[in-house]
Amino acid sequence: MYKIVVDSCGELPEELKKDGHFETVSLELEVDGYRIKDDETFNQLDFLRRVKKSITGPKSACPSPEQYMQAYEGEAEHVYVVTLSGKLSGSYNSAELGRNLYEEEHPGENKQIYVFNSRSASIGETIIGLKVQEFEEAGLPFEEVVARTEEYISSMNTYFVLETLETLRKNGRLTNLKALIANTLNIKPVMGSTKEGMICQLGQARGMNKALEKMVQDMIGRTRDCEQRVLAIAHCNCPERAAAVKARIEKLANFKKIIIINTAGVSSMYANDGGVIMAV
Numbered sequence: 001m002y003k004i005v006v007d008s009c010g011e012l013p014e015e016l017k018k019d020g021h022f023e024t025v026s027l028e029l030e031v032d033g034y035r036i037k038d039d040e041t042f043n044q045l046d047f048l049r050r051v052k053k054s055i056t057g058p059k060s061a062c063p064s065p066e067q068y069m070q071a072y073e074g075e076a077e078h079v080y081v082v083t084l085s086g087k088l089s090g091s092y093n094s095a096e097l098g099r100n101l102y103e104e105e106h107p108g109e110n111k112q113i114y115v116f117n118s119r120s121a122s123i124g125e126t127i128i129g130l131k132v133q134e135f136e137e138a139g140l141p142f143e144e145v146v147a148r149t150e151e152y153i154s155s156m157n158t159y160f161v162l163e164t165l166e167t168l169r170k171n172g173r174l175t176n177l178k179a180l181i182a183n184t185l186n187i188k189p190v191m192g193s194t195k196e197g198m199i200c201q202l203g204q205a206r207g208m209n210k211a212l213e214k215m216v217q218d219m220i221g222r223t224r225d226c227e228q229r230v231l232a233i234a235h236c237n238c239p240e241r242a243a244a245v246k247a248r249i250e251k252l253a254n255f256k257k258i259i260i261i262n263t264a265g266v267s268s269m270y271a272n273d274g275g276v277i278m279a280v
Helices: 044-053 065-072 091-105 123-137 142-155 166-170 176-184 208-222 239-252 265-271
Strands: 002-007 022-025 028-031 034-037 059-061 078-083 112-117 158-161 187-193 199-206 230-235 257-262 276-279
Touching (some): 002 065, 002 091, 002 123, 022 065, 028 044, 028 265, 044 265, 059 265, 065 078, 078 091, 078 123, 091 112, 112 142, 123 142, 123 230, 123 257, 158 208, 187 208, 199 208, 208 239, 208 276, 230 239, 230 265, 239 257, 239 276
Parallel strands (some): 002 022, 078 112, 230 257
Antiparallel strands (some): 028 034, 028 059, 158 187, 158 276, 187 199, 230 276
16 A cells, blocks of 8 residues: 655645545645645635735745654555655655654554655646656555656756746845836746756746746757656646646647646745646
């Protein structure tokens, strides 16, 4: 038996929520002192309203090692954990500490636990979980599942385009001047992840449609063996925009599967209203 534990930055489609192999460990959000658990009770529209009104912007808190320890309980002999990039959150370190503590408290137990640093976020975590499941269902041994999944993570890329830079500005990740110029000139940055899991700017365009087109073109140019890969698109409260991106991609390449999902709490905080994220 196996279990795949994903922190709540990784959105799970409904079929995976009902799949007994997946479990979510929730982060917590805070907006001006109002605390929000990133679980099935998360209200995206209320959260976005609070973020828009906030002067200081939202914050997030990673799960505790104890939360991860609880997720490791159960009959599964193989436990795989997928967390938000260790460069963006303490979730990875917390999951590792939880693993160490669990193994200390359960000496001799026939359970193998491995924590993957996704070096990504949002649906980047989701497709890693799907790859783990693919390898497990194929009957591969634990060590080979880990090795192949790490190889897959190294081949992945994550991209996103933001409608607004306000959350980044409020969090101190962007200067007021840069945010002002971008908003005034309607410049949309095309962002991505580095191989280490940091956020970088890949380019920019004037207007959302041109920025989304640039993101798609960058992704197509960097992706090999599209027919063998699952591509995932997450959107923050803009399903029509995500559907348009999917339609554009389908004209340019033939992917094994394309998934579209609305962002949960942590990803909504990063993407903000109107943001689009892709991972492949």
